[in-house]
Amino acid sequence: MKQLEKMIREELLHAPENVCVSLFIPPGDEKQQCDTIKELVVDAATHLRKVFSVSEVEEFIKPMASITKSQTKAFECSIALFRTKNTFKILGLPIVVQAQAFVSNHFHIKPLLQWLQEEREFFCIEFSKSSVEIFRGDMSGFQAIDSFQGEVTSKQIDEVVSNKSLDERETLVYLAGRIDAAKKFVSQTELEHIDPSIVDRSLYEGDYEKLWKVLFDRARRSVLLKVEKSLMDYNIALMNGRAESDIETIIKEAKAGRIKKLIISGEDSVWGRFDAFKNQINRINEQINYEDDDLLDSISEKVLEGGGEVVVANRKQLPKNKVLLAILKAA
Numbered sequence: 001m002k003q004l005e006k007m008i009r010e011e012l013l014h015a016p017e018n019v020c021v022s023l024f025i026p027p028g029d030e031k032q033q034c035d036t037i038k039e040l041v042v043d044a045a046t047h048l049r050k051v052f053s054v055s056e057v058e059e060f061i062k063p064m065a066s067i068t069k070s071q072t073k074a075f076e077c078s079i080a081l082f083r084t085k086n087t088f089k090i091l092g093l094p095i096v097v098q099a100q101a102f103v104s105n106h107f108h109i110k111p112l113l114q115w116l117q118e119e120r121e122f123f124c125i126e127f128s129k130s131s132v133e134i135f136r137g138d139m140s141g142f143q144a145i146d147s148f149q150g151e152v153t154s155k156q157i158d159e160v161v162s163n164k165s166l167d168e169r170e171t172l173v174y175l176a177g178r179i180d181a182a183k184k185f186v187s188q189t190e191l192e193h194i195d196p197s198i199v200d201r202s203l204y205e206g207d208y209e210k211l212w213k214v215l216f217d218r219a220r221r222s223v224l225l226k227v228e229k230s231l232m233d234y235n236i237a238l239m240n241g242r243a244e245s246d247i248e249t250i251i252k253e254a255k256a257g258r259i260k261k262l263i264i265s266g267e268d269s270v271w272g273r274f275d276a277f278k279n280q281i282n283r284i285n286e287q288i289n290y291e292d293d294d295l296l297d298s299i300s301e302k303v304l305e306g307g308g309e310v311v312v313a314n315r316k317q318l319p320k321n322k323v324l325l326a327i328l329k330a331a
Contacts, residue, residue, distance in 0.1 A: 005116055012107045013301055015084055019051060022108035023064060023081040024097040030069035033079060037072075040101040041065045047103035056085075063088045082107050094119075094139050102294065110297045114266050114312045117226075122172040122219050123161050124211065127181035128201075134160050135208070139219075142212035154188035161191055172222060174215050177201050230263050230311045230327075231318075237327040244326045245319075247295060253328060254299050257306030261327040262299065266312040268323045269294040296324055 023040045025033050041064050048057045064081050067090070072079060075092035082089040095115050102108035124135040124142075134146045134157065146160045165171040173191050175182040176199040186194060195218065204211040237243040244250050247270065253259050272295045300310045308329075318325065 008109055008112055008116065009304065011089070012082065012109055012112070013304060015087075015105075015107055017084040017086065018105045019048070019060075019085065020102075020104055020107045021048070021060075021064070021081070021083040022100075022102040022104075023083075024093075024100045024108075024111055025072075025079040025081075026097050026099055027076075027078050030073040033072040034067065034069050036099050037064065037067050037079075037081070040099060043101040044103050060085060078111075080111065102297075104293050104298075106298065106301060108294065108297050110264070110266065110294070110300060110312070113300060113310050117312050118220065118223055120170070120172065120219050120223060121166055122174060122215060123165070124174045124176055124215055125157060125161075125182075125185065126211075127175070127177040127185070129178070132157065132181075134164075135212075136164060137212055137215060137219075139216065142208060142215075154185050154190075157185065158189055158191050172219055174199065174218065176204070176211060227263075227311055227313045227317055230261060231313070231325075233261065234263060234325050234327055242328040242330070244328065245322050245324070247299075247324065250324060250326045251295070251299060251302075253326060254302035254306065254308075257308075258329050259303045259306060259308045259326050260329040261309045261311060262303045263311045263313055263318070263325040263327075264296045264300060265315045265318055265323040267315045268296065270296050270323060299324065 021044045023037065023044065025036045025040070027033075028036070041061050044064075045057055045061050048060055052060060060083065064083055067081070071090075078093040078095060078097045080091045080093050080097070082091075093111065093115055095111065095118060097111045100108075119139055121136065121138050124137065126133040126135065130149065132148045132152050133144055135142055136145045137143070145164055148156065161171065161173060171193060173194045175185065175195070179198055179200065182198045186196060199211065199214055204214065234243055244253060250259070250262070254262070272293060303310055303326075315323070
């Protein structure tokens with residue numbers, strides 16, 4: 001998770017050039033994905049021709065248009081392509097995305113923020129009669145990282161989790177196997193974020209793929225709880241005069257670095273163009289020109305640059321007719 005966040009902040013938030021293309025390809029077989037890439041490249045080229053010559057456009061789209069079936073097959077998931085005139089990056093995304101092409105002066109990162117939010121690391125400590133197994137998992141899989149035979153202290157287990165965790169403050173810890181041993185560990189451990197609901201071995205019977213699915217489902221529910229908590233925080237901030245839902249006000253606060261947390265709809269786009277002369281936003285229904293932007297994405301980038309947090313919610317979780325909410329930093 002930290003590596004993904006680092007990549008977003010260091011490689012995508014600060015693109016070195018003014019023309020950036022972001023393509024998002026949903027899951028499918030290799031032919032479907034290659035066909036989708038071709039369609040999106042055509043869409044991107046339409047916008048690129050407004051800023052580049054014909055030969056420059058051909059050179060620009062060449063790496064994207066040259067993606068092969070074997071390359072898409074290697075991912076077996078959604079794909080994202082990021083292109084500037086001198087750089088090209090391809091990523092496999094373990095989330096479902098819509099087929100979309102974005103041409104702007106920055107990369108489109110909203111789907112990556114959803115991935116970052118869902119890519120939550122967790123640990124599982126399994127207690128048996130004579131041993132303790134420690135596993136680390138995330139949305140892509142589950143693997144054993146350490147084990148102890150015979151007597152083991154909670155401090156030894158704590159040290160393994162702390163040393164192997166990418167972010168100890170956010171790491172979820174689940175317990176499985178012998179109920180009595182797990183309860184004893186809960187009473188002694190100093191680890192935070194331990195789920196007290198122990199997975200009895202009878203529920204997975206040594207099938208660790210089944211155990212991973214059970215725990216991953218719990219981890220996903222914790223993400224939903226995080227969104228719900230953020231919405232509660234927004235309501236409290238609203239009562240205290242530290243919340244905004246007006247997009248133009250939020251843009252001004254984001255530029256000033258005054259947003260603590262931004263909550264956006266992962267299913268919506270708000271197209272617009274900033275009029276620097278009038279210092280206002282002109283709203284439009286869809287991207288028409290290169291200067292047009294998905295304001296939810298650009299505001300998210302400003303919030304991240306200002307040290308704030310971005311939470312991606314489902315449209316149904318947000319108040320009616322709202323696609324973004326902001327909690328302001330304390331004065």
